[in-house]
Amino acid sequence: MSDIITTVGLSKQYGKILRVKDLDLKVPEGVVYGFLGPNGAGKSTTMKMILGLVRPTAGTVTVLGKQVNNRNRLAILKSIGSLIESPSYYGHLTGTENLRIICSLKGVPETDINRVLKTVRLENQQEKKVSQYSTGMKQRLGLACALVGKPKLLILDEPTNGLDPAGIQEMRELICSLPQQYGITVMVSSHLLSEIDQIATNVGIISRGELVFQDSLTTLHQKSSTSLAIRTQNNTAAAQILTKQNIYCQAQDNYLLLPKLSDDELAGNISRLIAQNIGVIRIEERHKSLEDIFLELTGTAVSL
């Protein structure tokens, strides 16, 4: 699978502060790439740099196999749809009129309007002025604008911001359906771990401008494997016995942390401890959640 977006050493400095540092992103084709990070981590800045809205201080951006520069930027962007921060719209015009402008700008026939309106389920509101739309409808119109002309890549910055739970759910379903239905690669940013967990197949986690994790969501989930914690009357002796059985244990707050064992293995080892007169007081299963990992990686509390 080739990468549709690659950045090398991408950095952006505002004043003396480096907002994005040496970012090496790789977004594979045909996936939903979740770009996760706490507020102010540099997600929007990065996405704007990919779109050429903000000039990088250093580094390069390659999209669809071409390194983006000032001359080829607009030609490359023809195959990209974007929705950055809040949606862009002309409030005094209707939904259809807004889309007609986008069609003219993209050089796409106006017949595409009905298709995108149907995709975002706005076909019944198309003759209403956009200023009378709800936030959710404006957001969907923004997505419709991005979908005009069947782009190969969608860059969506916090598309569920400001939506109610039903709107969030609808937007998620929409995003998830895009790769299968139209073969579009989606890069979507969010500060919500649970959201990325639900829609993305690949994840990049950014914290204070630095990429701290980038791989498939499955890999991230593997990191959240369960472990066992036991507490005995004599942890030191117990640790010696278990180490002899080739079980790696680690002492932590009166507990011994062990890797996940099968029930039989665990039962055998507990009997061994009891046979040595070491009373086992507690056996607990410890689960490292995605939040714990996120927290570990970013050092910032996750907002849910």
Place this chain on the structure above:
Amino acid sequence: MKNALAIEFQKIHRRKIWVIVSLLVLVQILWSMLGVRNMDAHDLAQGWLFFLYQFPLLNSIMMPVIAAVVASRICDIEHKGQTIKLLNTLMPPQRLFAAKFLCGATYMLAASILQLVVIIAVGYIIGFKGNPPLDKLLYYLLFTTAVNLTVLLLQQVLSLQFKNQMVPLSVGIIGSFAGLFILYFPPSFARFILWGYYGVLMLVGMDWDRVTRITDFYYIPVNWAGFIILAVIFSAIYIIGRTLFMRKEV
């Protein structure tokens, strides 16, 4: 470019810019009518000269306001809907800048032509002596349009730079006062402010005889030097304004 201009007109659909332009031109016309109500034979003989003297003064009061409103109506839609970041992914910013200017220029040109038509029509109706001086009227149209477009350009630059449209609108109003006020100073002063060019490029001078209390108007040579300076000012504002707009990160 044709497409970009067509899109600009699509965008300002329902913004009723033509209403504002025609209303303000209407006010100008009514104002000018006040001056021609009680004309005697002497006045009627100088009717065309009188209009060519009076309208630049009216223009320096009202055209900066019209230009400010037109530019603001065309540009503020981009701030309101935060559309510049979207447009920047779809078209070169310099083309957007040019299309916006051409769109506004159409209205300003329409205002000047409308005004010229009214000048000729009113002249005939009141019964000004002699045929309308076509060459002078065409110069008048050229110069009025040239100043209008330069003022419009300045207003567009401001309207694109500032989200709060009170800033460019205030500049427009201040400009209109400044343009009129500067005309009370020696003529060389007016060259130093943009809004003074309605006066600088005037084709008619006035002589008021203190003893007889008779006003006489006379043609003065076309001020090509002033026109060239105006062209230079226009180019400078265009280059600076466009660069500012292109550099703006959204």
